[in-house]
Amino acid sequence: MAQAQTPGIDVDRVEQDITAISRFGFNEEDRGVYRQGFSEPDMAAREWLRAQFEALGMGHGIDGAGNVWGRYGPEDRPAVVIGSHLDSVPASGIFDGVLGVAAGLEVVRTMKQNGVVPHYPVEIIATSEEEGRFGGMLGAQAMTGNLTLEWLEGAADEHGYKLKDAMTEAGLDYTKALHAYRRPETIHAFLELHVEQGPVLDLEKVTIGIVEGISGVFKWKVRMIGKADHAGTAPMNMRSDALMGMVDFAHEIQRIIDEEGTDKSRITIGHVACKPGFPHTVPGEVEFTIVGRDLSEEKMRAIANACERVLSSIARRHKLHFEYERMSWLEPAYCDAGLMQLIERKAQDLAYSYKIMPSGAGHDVQFFCNHTRAALIFVPSVKGVSHAPDEWTHWSDIERGTQLLYECVLELACEKVPAQA
Amino acid sequence: MAQAQTPGIDVDRVEQDITAISRFGFNEEDRGVYRQGFSEPDMAAREWLRAQFEALGMGHGIDGAGNVWGRYGPEDRPAVVIGSHLDSVPASGIFDGVLGVAAGLEVVRTMKQNGVVPHYPVEIIATSEEEGRFGGMLGAQAMTGNLTLEWLEGAADEHGYKLKDAMTEAGLDYTKALHAYRRPETIHAFLELHVEQGPVLDLEKVTIGIVEGISGVFKWKVRMIGKADHAGTAPMNMRSDALMGMVDFAHEIQRIIDEEGTDKSRITIGHVACKPGFPHTVPGEVEFTIVGRDLSEEKMRAIANACERVLSSIARRHKLHFEYERMSWLEPAYCDAGLMQLIERKAQDLAYSYKIMPSGAGHDVQFFCNHTRAALIFVPSVKGVSHAPDEWTHWSDIERGTQLLYECVLELACEKVPAQA
Numbered sequence: 001m002a003q004a005q006t007p008g009i010d011v012d013r014v015e016q017d018i019t020a021i022s023r024f025g026f027n028e029e030d031r032g033v034y035r036q037g038f039s040e041p042d043m044a045a046r047e048w049l050r051a052q053f054e055a056l057g058m059g060h061g062i063d064g065a066g067n068v069w070g071r072y073g074p075e076d077r078p079a080v081v082i083g084s085h086l087d088s089v090p091a092s093g094i095f096d097g098v099l100g101v102a103a104g105l106e107v108v109r110t111m112k113q114n115g116v117v118p119h120y121p122v123e124i125i126a127t128s129e130e131e132g133r134f135g136g137m138l139g140a141q142a143m144t145g146n147l148t149l150e151w152l153e154g155a156a157d158e159h160g161y162k163l164k165d166a167m168t169e170a171g172l173d174y175t176k177a178l179h180a181y182r183r184p185e186t187i188h189a190f191l192e193l194h195v196e197q198g199p200v201l202d203l204e205k206v207t208i209g210i211v212e213g214i215s216g217v218f219k220w221k222v223r224m225i226g227k228a229d230h231a232g233t234a235p236m237n238m239r240s241d242a243l244m245g246m247v248d249f250a251h252e253i254q255r256i257i258d259e260e261g262t263d264k265s266r267i268t269i270g271h272v273a274c275k276p277g278f279p280h281t282v283p284g285e286v287e288f289t290i291v292g293r294d295l296s297e298e299k300m301r302a303i304a305n306a307c308e309r310v311l312s313s314i315a316r317r318h319k320l321h322f323e324y325e326r327m328s329w330l331e332p333a334y335c336d337a338g339l340m341q342l343i344e345r346k347a348q349d350l351a352y353s354y355k356i357m358p359s360g361a362g363h364d365v366q367f368f369c370n371h372t373r374a375a376l377i378f379v380p381s382v383k384g385v386s387h388a389p390d391e392w393t394h395w396s397d398i399e400r401g402t403q404l405l406y407e408c409v410l411e412l413a414c415e416k417v418p419a420q421a
Numbered sequence: 422m423a424q425a426q427t428p429g430i431d432v433d434r435v436e437q438d439i440t441a442i443s444r445f446g447f448n449e450e451d452r453g454v455y456r457q458g459f460s461e462p463d464m465a466a467r468e469w470l471r472a473q474f475e476a477l478g479m480g481h482g483i484d485g486a487g488n489v490w491g492r493y494g495p496e497d498r499p500a501v502v503i504g505s506h507l508d509s510v511p512a513s514g515i516f517d518g519v520l521g522v523a524a525g526l527e528v529v530r531t532m533k534q535n536g537v538v539p540h541y542p543v544e545i546i547a548t549s550e551e552e553g554r555f556g557g558m559l560g561a562q563a564m565t566g567n568l569t570l571e572w573l574e575g576a577a578d579e580h581g582y583k584l585k586d587a588m589t590e591a592g593l594d595y596t597k598a599l600h601a602y603r604r605p606e607t608i609h610a611f612l613e614l615h616v617e618q619g620p621v622l623d624l625e626k627v628t629i630g631i632v633e634g635i636s637g638v639f640k641w642k643v644r645m646i647g648k649a650d651h652a653g654t655a656p657m658n659m660r661s662d663a664l665m666g667m668v669d670f671a672h673e674i675q676r677i678i679d680e681e682g683t684d685k686s687r688i689t690i691g692h693v694a695c696k697p698g699f700p701h702t703v704p705g706e707v708e709f710t711i712v713g714r715d716l717s718e719e720k721m722r723a724i725a726n727a728c729e730r731v732l733s734s735i736a737r738r739h740k741l742h743f744e745y746e747r748m749s750w751l752e753p754a755y756c757d758a759g760l761m762q763l764i765e766r767k768a769q770d771l772a773y774s775y776k777i778m779p780s781g782a783g784h785d786v787q788f789f790c791n792h793t794r795a796a797l798i799f800v801p802s803v804k805g806v807s808h809a810p811d812e813w814t815h816w817s818d819i820e821r822g823t824q825l826l827y828e829c830v831l832e833l834a835c836e837k838v839p840a841q842a
Binding site for chain 1: 617618619620621624636638640650651652653654655656657659662664665667668669671672675678684686687688689690691692693694695698699700701702703704707710712714780781782783805807808
């Protein structure tokens with residue numbers, strides 16, 4: 001790497017850290033990680049991280065939302081934040097979230113080793129509860145002001161266990177989560193390095209994804225209602241088969257995207273239930289979910305409208321009724337164009353292949369996109385697998401991602417500080 | 422009815438009997454009938470029926486399978502059998518099966534009233550366990566020799582309750598079910614009158630269905646296997662969406678019937694389950710049932726082959742694997758052409774509208790089709806509803822069906838007895 005002026009990052013140390021963190025909540029049986037937000041392994045991993053910050057001589061602490069931070073550099077200037085999460089879904093792999101934190105440690109380590117004295121401090125933040133055990137992204141929401149006491153007190157996991165009780169058990173005062181807010185002027189830039197969790201980079205053999213934004217997403221629950229009939233006595237042309245309504249809709253999905261969407265559009269039917277659901281009975285009712293995504297909210301609206309029109313015309317054609325419930329609508333979030341250019345320039349300098357792409361999954365960074373300047377870097381996930389024990393990213397891709405992060409942070413942290421007015 | 426030589430049947434008496442039988446197992450709450458095979462209400466209804474036979478001066482008895490029979494006419498000749506069942510599915514209507522038995526009573530009552538002395542005895546048989554609580558049609562199977570001790574001892578209901586235990590509790594010796602066999606030469610003809618349980622007669626405003634046969638039926642359980650993916654990170658063209666395989670198959674159903682089947686073909690997907698079944702996950706696997714029917718076994722085979730070809734080509738197209746289990750294959754059964762002609766002639770004499778049609782549902786008669794000459798007459802089911810408390814047939818249709826049955830039985834029972842060889 002002729003462009004690098006100083007020794008680069010050491011991927012062996014990143015591997016050591018990722019491996020060390022993987023032990024918190026590791027299950028020998030399925031070889032999955034169980035480090036759900038505010039669980040014992042999650043809090044233990046946070047303690048471990050603070051010990052690393054201490055060893056590196058960094059200032060450190062844990063805020064009211066459970067975010068652990070470590071700081072290297074001057075106290076009085078806005079920070080270049082390297083942020084990602086330490087919590088996991090049940091039976092997770094070892095990279096999701098952890099990569100961004102471990103890479104942050106390596107960036108600071110390398111800066112220190114190279115004797116870099118940054119103008120802006122570098123701050124590593126391991127956010128809390130990104131995976132939504134309690135229905136949100138608590139750490140990032142708290143830091144960016146997207147949190148209310150009402151939500152904090154109401155949030156519960158799928159078993160009804162309350163977020164506030166989980167925080168109390170973890171030794172935190174949940175009301176203090178509202179103190180975790182970071183004024184935007186305290187952040188110079190926010191950078192996240194994450195595994196793609198999708199197949200695109202792996203399939204296209206590209207090393208780096210420069211994320212242009214986090215797709216918006218809507219979720220609908222649709223019910224098609226026809227008439228349950230005996231599958232033997234009801235002739236094909238006398239049926240009101242609710243399942244056939246779902247089937248016709250599913251068949252229109254690609255056309256809807258072709259006509260109304262973009263190559264970043266996704267429409268997914270993930271759940272289908274027939275009633276009564278007996279082999280010998282024509283389904284009288286079918287319930288299914290539609291999840292739509294795009295990077296443009298206007299396109300999302302066009303897709304949603306097209307879905308509604310298609311459902312309505314299919315219902316008429318099959319003599320069905322239909323009803324749907326809009327469960328959620330999350331608007332897209334956009335990464336900072338300047339930071340994207342910086343990442344692109346550095347990737348070019350390092351001669352890494354890259355592509356500009358959306359993120360279909362949610363990430364901590366999305367809350368920072370509307371708060372400060374923020375960007376997200378992807379490295380490939382082998383076969384796109386994530387949220388599963390066999391999630392994998394090759395160490396050579398981890399190396400390139402971390403090196404790229406280092407170069408970007410270095411430039412941002414060493415930017416000239418404007419003279420005080 | 423100018424054609425009737427003697428007073429016809431009295432539908433008020435049929436209504437009284439159907440109403441009387443409906444009280445056995447009637448549930449005031451959902452107004453459904455709960456008279457499952459060998460339950461207390463079922464056995465009580467059988468006792469009630471024997472009392473009616475007694476009152477009519479008929480010989481009567483209960484055979485080893487629980488079939489109750491009543492006989493009017495000479496002892497030593499083969500019988501014109503009027504057969505249907507008294508048991509019901511849970512939450513049933515009042516006509517299913519019961520109509521054929523009650524109509525039989527009215528036929529004998531009217532014969533006696535009109536002073537008819539039949540050459541061949543008329544026998545009414547209320548078969549046992551037609552609805553398949555224990556997985557078969559016990560009474561009809563026993564009479565036609567389609568029963569083994571092994572099956573008798575193994576059969577159980579959906580809760581694991583054994584047929585043999587149910588029979589013992591009902592006061593029957595289950596091994597005696599094998600004694601219920603009726604040699605074909607003891608039956609002059611078998612006639613069943615039943616509600617259609619489908620929408621055809623009601624929608625087409627036709628009074629009588631002359632059934633040409635009982636459709637054969639096959640049941641498959643199909644699994645399409647793709648790859649579960651994050652619904653946000655997996656682009657549409659990089660998915661192996663198992664649900665889309667099911668959807669494509671469902672879309673081919675009508676074409677398969679148009680190309681390989683007949684207007685009597687039915688293909689139904691009654692059950693669909695996605696795995697993991699989460700709204701935000703592309704289904705990695707989908708399991709669904711295919712139930713196919715036709716009156717021609719050759720057509721059934723053509724349809725089944727086409728289903729397999731289509732599944733295979735769809736799997737290739739969507740990068741899926743598929744496997745399927747052939748759960749069952751029941752061949753069609755055909756009604757007797759001579760008896761069908763008799764019914765048609767009598768319907769014409771009575772100026773009743775009629776149509777020749779298949780039966781998509783199973784009936785007692787299907788076992789007699791391969792055993793002796795047998796036929797099935799349908800009357801309309803309002804909106805095709807059956808196996809539900811709101812099953813209904815207009816009394817004027819009951820009247821016409823019973824009158825037609827009477828005319829046919831009369832002719833068959835009064836046929837000249839050939840001189841002994």
